[in-house]
Amino acid sequence: MNAYVGTPTSRVDGRAKVTGAAKYAGEFSAEGLVHGFVVEATIPRGRIVRLDTSEALKVAGVLDVLTHANRPSLADKDEAWKDEVAPEGSPFRPLYDDLIKFNGQPIALVVAEEWETAKFAATLVRIDYEQDGFATDLEAGRGSAREMDKPHKPRGDAKAALAAATLRHEADYLVPTEHHNPMELYATTTVWEGDGKLTVYDKTQGVQNVQKFLCGVFDKKPEEIRVLSPYVGGAFGSGLRPQYQVVLATLAALALKRSVRVVLTRRQMYGLGYRPMTIEHVALGAGPDGTLDAVSHEAIAVTSRYEDFSRNDTGWAEQLYKSPNSHSSHKLIDLDVSTPCDMRAPGAASGVCALECAMDELAVALKLDPVELRLKCYSDRDQSEGLPYTSKQLRECYARGAEAFGWARRNPAPRSMRDGKELVGWGMATGVWEALQMPVAVRIVLTANGHAEVSCAASDIGTGTYTIVAQVAADALGLPIENISVRLADSTLPQAPVEGGSWMAASSAHAVLGAAEDIRQELARLAKAIPGSPLANDAADVLLIDGMIASEGKNGAAVSIADVMRHSKLERIEKEKLNQFAEDKSHARNTHSAVFAEVKVDEELGVIRVTRVVSAVAAGRILNTKTGRSQIMGSVVWGIGMALHEETVMDHRFGRIMNANIAEYHIPVNADIHDIDVIFVDEPDSRINRMGIKGLGEIGIVGVPAAIANAVYHATGKRIRRFPITLDKLLD
Amino acid sequence: MADITIPERIPINLVVNGERRALELTPWTTLLDALRDRLELTGTKKGCDHGQCGACTVLVNGRRVNSCLTLAVMKDGAEITTIEGLAKDGALHPLQQAFIDHDAFQCGYCTPGQICSAAGLLAEGRARDADEIRELMSGNLCRCGAYPNIVAAIEQAMSRS
Numbered sequence: 001m002n003a004y005v006g007t008p009t010s011r012v013d014g015r016a017k018v019t020g021a022a023k024y025a026g027e028f029s030a031e032g033l034v035h036g037f038v039v040e041a042t043i044p045r046g047r048i049v050r051l052d053t054s055e056a057l058k059v060a061g062v063l064d065v066l067t068h069a070n071r072p073s074l075a076d077k078d079e080a081w082k083d084e085v086a087p088e089g090s091p092f093r094p095l096y097d098d099l100i101k102f103n104g105q106p107i108a109l110v111v112a113e114e115w116e117t118a119k120f121a122a123t124l125v126r127i128d129y130e131q132d133g134f135a136t137d138l139e140a141g142r143g144s145a146r147e148m149d150k151p152h153k154p155r156g157d158a159k160a161a162l163a164a165a166t167l168r169h170e171a172d173y174l175v176p177t178e179h180h181n182p183m184e185l186y187a188t189t190t191v192w193e194g195d196g197k198l199t200v201y202d203k204t205q206g207v208q209n210v211q212k213f214l215c216g217v218f219d220k221k222p223e224e225i226r227v228l229s230p231y232v233g234g235a236f237g238s239g240l241r242p243q244y245q246v247v248l249a250t251l252a253a254l255a256l257k258r259s260v261r262v263v264l265t266r267r268q269m270y271g272l273g274y275r276p277m278t279i280e281h282v283a284l285g286a287g288p289d290g291t292l293d294a295v296s297h298e299a300i301a302v303t304s305r306y307e308d309f310s311r312n313d314t315g316w317a318e319q320l321y322k323s324p325n326s327h328s329s330h331k332l333i334d335l336d337v338s339t340p341c342d343m344r345a346p347g348a349a350s351g352v353c354a355l356e357c358a359m360d361e362l363a364v365a366l367k368l369d370p371v372e373l374r375l376k377c378y379s380d381r382d383q384s385e386g387l388p389y390t391s392k393q394l395r396e397c398y399a400r401g402a403e404a405f406g407w408a409r410r411n412p413a414p415r416s417m418r419d420g421k422e423l424v425g426w427g428m429a430t431g432v433w434e435a436l437q438m439p440v441a442v443r444i445v446l447t448a449n450g451h452a453e454v455s456c457a458a459s460d461i462g463t464g465t466y467t468i469v470a471q472v473a474a475d476a477l478g479l480p481i482e483n484i485s486v487r488l489a490d491s492t493l494p495q496a497p498v499e500g501g502s503w504m505a506a507s508s509a510h511a512v513l514g515a516a517e518d519i520r521q522e523l524a525r526l527a528k529a530i531p532g533s534p535l536a537n538d539a540a541d542v543l544l545i546d547g548m549i550a551s552e553g554k555n556g557a558a559v560s561i562a563d564v565m566r567h568s569k570l571e572r573i574e575k576e577k578l579n580q581f582a583e584d585k586s587h588a589r590n591t592h593s594a595v596f597a598e599v600k601v602d603e604e605l606g607v608i609r610v611t612r613v614v615s616a617v618a619a620g621r622i623l624n625t626k627t628g629r630s631q632i633m634g635s636v637v638w639g640i641g642m643a644l645h646e647e648t649v650m651d652h653r654f655g656r657i658m659n660a661n662i663a664e665y666h667i668p669v670n671a672d673i674h675d676i677d678v679i680f681v682d683e684p685d686s687r688i689n690r691m692g693i694k695g696l697g698e699i700g701i702v703g704v705p706a707a708i709a710n711a712v713y714h715a716t717g718k719r720i721r722r723f724p725i726t727l728d729k730l731l732d
Numbered sequence: 733m734a735d736i737t738i739p740e741r742i743p744i745n746l747v748v749n750g751e752r753r754a755l756e757l758t759p760w761t762t763l764l765d766a767l768r769d770r771l772e773l774t775g776t777k778k779g780c781d782h783g784q785c786g787a788c789t790v791l792v793n794g795r796r797v798n799s800c801l802t803l804a805v806m807k808d809g810a811e812i813t814t815i816e817g818l819a820k821d822g823a824l825h826p827l828q829q830a831f832i833d834h835d836a837f838q839c840g841y842c843t844p845g846q847i848c849s850a851a852g853l854l855a856e857g858r859a860r861d862a863d864e865i866r867e868l869m870s871g872n873l874c875r876c877g878a879y880p881n882i883v884a885a886i887e888q889a890m891s892r893s
Contacts, residue, residue, distance in 0.1 A: 014832040017840030018824065018847060020775015020815035027774035059736045115769060116760050117738055124736075183779045183787055183841040183875050233777070233841025234875050266780045462839030462876050630835045630878060637877025662873065663784040669870040673879040 004471035004481055008626035012486065013466045022231045025203040026187030030259035034063060036252050037118035038268055039108035039125045041100045044655030045134035045336040048098040048107060048127060055124040056110055061117040063256060065125065066109045068095050072255050080216035084209045085240050085498060089307030094244040095251065100129065101306060102338040103656045104271030109248045111256060134336040136655040138277045138302050145300045145331035148310050153384055156325035161294035165285025169362045173282065173354035174722045177648040178275040180343055181662055184233020186272065187263040188249035198253060200227045202246045205239040206498030208457050211491035213242045214250055227491040232461040237342035240498045243272055270660035273341025274648060276302040278313060280354030290368045290376040292323035299351060300331045304339040308332060311347030317355045319384040320432055321377040336655055342500060344638055345698035348433055356429035356706030361719065370428050371398050371407065382588030390587045391685035393618035397594035400679050401616030405596035414717035422600040425715025431593035431703030435694035436503040441494035441578040442511035444473065446519055448565040450547050452477055455487040458496035458508050463697055464627035465504055471623060472509045476516030478544030494576055502695030505623060509693055511579040518575035523549050526568045527559055534559055581689060589688055591619040591699040597707040601715045606727030610640050610708055616679040620694035632678045632700035639704020641668045644724050744808040749817025757804050764788045764799035767814060775815035775844045786872035789845035790814050796852025815844035818851065826892055827851055830885035838876035846872045850886045854893060862887060
């Protein structure tokens with residue numbers, strides 16, 4: 001029964017969030033809680049030669065200043081510092097030694113009775129450095145890029161096909177460094193429970209990942225550390241790996257045997273991960289009719305000197321479009337910066353941005369409508385693997401999106417459409433992401449009063465996991481959603497991976513189904529075993545519906561769950577189940593979208609407004625049309641930021657970020673956002689998983705920056721290939 | 733031995749959500765930290781501490797302010813309304829209900845500031861249409877990108893007030 005799945009159900013955690021009752025990591029308190037404030041390095045590379053904490057320690061209320069020189073023990077093997085999503089390399093260890101690896105690196109933690117005191121005393125810590133030569137400039141270092149050993153399957157001979165193509169388009173597109181900037185500051189409250197036991201409230205996308213990590217770093221037994229993050233104030237990938245504040249808060253708690261809270265400042269959060277600046281070189285070769293002969297995509301991206309972070313920027317062109325020849329490569333440049341990390345649609349947001357701008361440039365050169373070009377290159381099979389898709393309704397996305405947008409009324413000539421003194425531009429792009437799924441376990445406790453508690457270690461970072469888990473459980477157990485309570489994000493709960501990659505909806509929903517199935521079978525067994533029960537001699541299977549156990553047989557017999565449990569003298573039925581998806585390599589699994597954008601550009605001032613966006617998404621079954629629409633809409637806002645606003649700017653003379661705050665690092669504000677129309681294209685998929693779920697976290701951003709860049713070209717006739725497209729670039 | 737003293741504490745009174753609260757605070761304590769750390773009213777959020785994001789918005793004597801840019805001692809005697817004070821006797825404020833109805837948040841971290849800011853906006857009576865709401869709500873950042881839903885929620889509350 002689907003009373004809730006597929007409906008616009010309001011968030012079950014809504015009331016907690018609008019009343020201020022929802023507590024985030026830095027808001028938990030404890031007896032005798034003290035506060036840590038981080039001191040950061042101000043050079044990008046070198047060594048600490050003197051770290052003088054004597055003045056700071058003289059401040060009344062300061063309890064300690066932890067540094068590499070006086071800290072408690074930390075693990076000395078890389079293996080202990082590698083969390084479940086760590087890239088290759090040697091992870092950063094805060095306060096480990098005197099080496100400086102990036103500007104903004106934490107080098108001391110001042111701990112005081114009050115936060116203000118710690119913050120003041122942190123200004124009194126004196127540090128002398130021996131600075132080494134350093135490099136932070138990707139473009140200057142382009143020649144030193146090294147090829148990553150990434151699996152990619154070249155098809156044919158792209159180089160020769162490009163040389164022979166009737167029409168060629170080739171260009172570099174630059175996606176700058178971008179920071180996640182979740183609204184919540186990174187924070188950890190580590191509660192000292194005595195005897196070395198710790199309860200850690202952390203801002204993270206994976207409590208069990210952090211729990212295992214802390215056990216490794218501090219040589220603790222699993223039962224000694226419990227990690228919770230019941231509410232997470234946004235993360236967008238920045239909380240996939242344990243961040244350094246969780247190490248520092250825990251280190252201080254162990255050093256002082258007290259509960260410690262560490263909250264990073266907004267500036268300090270620029271010392272965490274980010275979307276790496278990437279030069280995307282795309283070359284397309286086509287025949288006169290608009291069919292592709294060759295696609296080539298080479299990416300050159302930033303990583304740190306200590307870890308190799310890379311994602312799939314370049315594989316999308318090979319997979320998406322029909323082309324007999326293809327080539328891709330991914331190169332890295334090691335710089336004196338912190339390691340990049342996943343940020344909403346990592347790889348795809350940047351790579352597909354370049355690809356889809358290039359496709360638009362090709363369409364212009366071919367004098368073809370941009371949608372028409374995509375349709376000419378359309379493939380019903382994954383071109384890289386030669387596999388059919390479990391489902392792919394991208395064609396329908398183009399059709400529905402174009403219709404809702406009014407694309408047919410577009411005059412293809414640049415600068416041909418106007419609204420008063422504003423030039424109007426219409427652009428479009430394709431989006432693509434993977435449909436991943438992971439093992440997740442769920443426990444359901446059904447009580448005789450007809451309530452069920454559903455629990456799992458998964459996080460809800462604002463994505464709506466609490467709500468979809470409640471919806472799926474309510475339907476599977478035949479109970480009203482008000483009777484379902486959901487507990488998440490506690491490391492002691494059943495297993496879940498980090499919440500990322502758009503895999504949590506499918507993964508958690510099927511785990512709920514599995515546990516609910518065991519409950520149903522148990523109830524059926526009990527109901528049939530009660531002498532004189534209406535189901536006593538019924539061989540038919542049962543359904544759970546409206547609080548009843550109902551026979552699927554012809555007589556329609558039913559008994560209430562409450563009655564069966566009472567007769568069976570059971571207060572509760574508890575079932576825990578780990579759901580694993582059967583491996584199936586026979587089909588490709590992807591979500592797709594078609595994005596249409598309208599911009600209006602002030603001809604004299606260059607001011608760009610994104611006045612309309614239509615995003616038509618094919619992503620399997622949508623569990624919740626209300627929260628799902630919000631997720632896509634929010635992603636579109638991210639895409640607008642990526643296209644027009646977001647850029648972390650480095651001063652390469654000092655190797656330091658110049659706009660490490662949330663005023664000079666521009667993200668869209670309310671006045672920047674106008675009409676956003678989200679269309680979910682029907683995409684039944686009985687192959688991918690039982691419920692046909694694909695996930696929505698990333699797909700909404702992919703393609704949006706390109707659609708806007710293409711619209712800017714259409715409005716102005718100017719092709720801007722360095723993102724973000726700021727007005728100075730249009731006025732040049 | 734500590735020989736650098738911190739500033740002397742100053743006694744102040746705040747009327748927070750209708751309740752008189754006596755506090756002794758150092759002058760460098762912001763209204764935001766006084767609410768969160770001293771009064772344990774953590775509904776008011778810290779997102780930047782620099783007046784850039786609006787997550788800390790509360791109503792001071794009915795006007796919306798960034799509590800991170802306000803020293804608590806400057807507000808001696810003031811009436812402060814935080815997100816915890818908007819619901820009355822368990823009934824949500826119309827804006828709170830509208831935010832749920834329109835799914836005007838995802839992670840929820842900017843939400844208390846958005847709602848307090850919107851309450852201030854309604855009291856100002858300056859916003860007449862969606863464009864003006866967008867402009868006058870632009871001091872409250874939402875990284876989840878719920879802006880269109882926030883505007884719809886405020887329009888709902890406006891039409892019913």
